[in-house]
Amino acid sequence: MRTRWNSAMQLLCAALLLAGCTEADWGTDQHGRPVAAAQLDGRWLVINYWAEWCGPCRKEVPELNRLASELAAQPVRVLGVNFDGLQGEELRKATAALGIAYTNLASDPAARLGLTSSQVLPVTWLVDPQGRVREQLAGEQTAAGLQGKLAALRAQP
Template sequence: MGGTRLRGWLLGVSLLLAGCSEADWGVDQHGRQIAAGELAGRWLVINYWAEWCGPCRKEIPELNRLAEELQAQQVTVLGVNFDALQGEELRAAAEQLGIRFTVLASDPAPRLGLTPSQVLPVTWLVDPQGRVREQLPGEQTALGLKARLAELRRSAD
């Protein structure tokens, strides 16, 4: 009887853990798994970029600065390669462009209900409850994004 209960408990734990992985965000440019809990309760700044996009290249240092400055304020900057690069190609492109923030290998658009953009770069602001609050087409600055996030946070209170 004890063995049956233990097997049942192990099966339940296995199913629970399998269900949790479905909520994960996939891997980043280094192959590291991004757990759902890692991003839960945070504002997300999701930026779509491409190697061939001049404005994308220009705004990357701004996004690096934003990621570093707002990390302690429950804000995470995430990148998504528009051309869906994977594995070593994604890592090399991110490194070549000097990206220091997390780049997702899987597009989060289906998860968040993001609509395809006709312009690059495009940045999405997502609140801690997972609601898309804004789409910002074109090149952004760290200062402009910080100001927009501050406004959205005030309106959420």
């Protein structure tokens, strides 16, 4: 009896640990690859909401690609989120059509991070390594402008 109980408890603990790991992960990217919490936690996040039909979003993509490339060696990650909730092959095709090179999350992180819905696109959120929203930027952004904002926020205590 005790052996069965021990085995059941071990299975329950393993299931709880695995469930906890899954909850901590961020879902998948535009290619269907998992985005593990270890890839994003403890880093500054630049989260950009975009849509295919949004002209300023399209103009902003090269700037975000540049930012992601320039900050690749730093603890900063640029992430995209499709405003229309595209998933799977639709999301992959849309990011490819727009030339988006940075990671796009298939699952909206709004609830996880406490982001409020925006009536304007594009909208970019700056989130610190502790997961606190530090700034919401409405409208088209530039790589230089975002680097300046991040530098200013990082310099604050």
